[in-house]
Amino acid sequence: MQSGASATDGHGVFGADKTGKLSFEFFNFRPGTNPAGAKNGSYGFHTNNEANPWWQVDLGRAFALGEVRIFNRLDCCGERSRTLRVLLSQDGTNWHQVYAHQGAPFGGTNGTPLSVGLGGRRARYVRLQLAETNWFHLDEVEVFGVNRTPD
Numbered sequence: 001m002q003s004g005a006s007a008t009d010g011h012g013v014f015g016a017d018k019t020g021k022l023s024f025e026f027f028n029f030r031p032g033t034n035p036a037g038a039k040n041g042s043y044g045f046h047t048n049n050e051a052n053p054w055w056q057v058d059l060g061r062a063f064a065l066g067e068v069r070i071f072n073r074l075d076c077c078g079e080r081s082r083t084l085r086v087l088l089s090q091d092g093t094n095w096h097q098v099y100a101h102q103g104a105p106f107g108g109t110n111g112t113p114l115s116v117g118l119g120g121r122r123a124r125y126v127r128l129q130l131a132e133t134n135w136f137h138l139d140e141v142e143v144f145g146v147n148r149t150p151d
Contacts, residue, residue, distance in 0.1 A: 020045060020057045020141070041074035041109045043137040053136035054129035057143065062090055064146045065118040068126060071108030071140040078105060081138065083131040086116050088123035095127060108139045120146045 038044070047053035068086055072078045086099035099116045106114040126143050130136050 020055050039071050039109045039140045041139060043073050044139050044141075046137040047135060049133065049135050051133045052129055052131065053134065054127050055136065055138070055141070056092075056125055056127035057141070058092065059124050059126070059143070062122045062124045064120045064122050065126070065143065066120065066146040067118055067144045068116045068128075069142040069144070070106070070114040070116070070128065070138060071142075072106050072113070073137050073139050074108055074110060077135070077137070078107070080134050080136065081106070081130070083134075084114070085129045085131055086118075087127040087129060088118070088121055089125040089127065090123060092125045095125075100131070 045055055047055070065088070070081075070084070072081055082101065082103040082105070084099075084101040085097055087095040087097050089095045098118060098121060101114070106112055126141075128136075128138070128141065
């Protein structure tokens with residue numbers, strides 16, 4: 001998966017060939033320049049400054065999901081993720097919000113990524129979205145199935 005994303009069902013990768021999609025690509029940035037698993041504290045994807053920017057991944061089919069782990073950018077601007085929402089969908093059209101971040105800063109490769117439990121909810125699509133007008137960028141997003149063993 002490109003655009004700073006990886007997904008696993010606890011036994012392997014959901015779809016290593018999957019690419020994350022952005023609401024609007026930053027003027028000069030190309031998704032995939034920070035390949036999946038390459039957490040470096042910078043950004044793996046970047047949108048423009050826009051209303052409710054988002055990043056999403058199509059897992060290829062529905063899975064029972066256990067957790068999404070979100071690694072924030074550490075080199076600057078980490079506060080921009082303060083209104084982060086996690087949404088799930090079966091069809092990529094109808095979305096259900098399962099998490100709303102309350103503004104507290106979170107980290108990433110420094111050992112404090114945001115971990116959102118998904119409780120076995122089934123979804124094919126996972127979307128991260130801001131609830132404001134801003135740039136949206138994260139270092140890495142990991143989506144785990146229910147069979148994953150915690151670290």
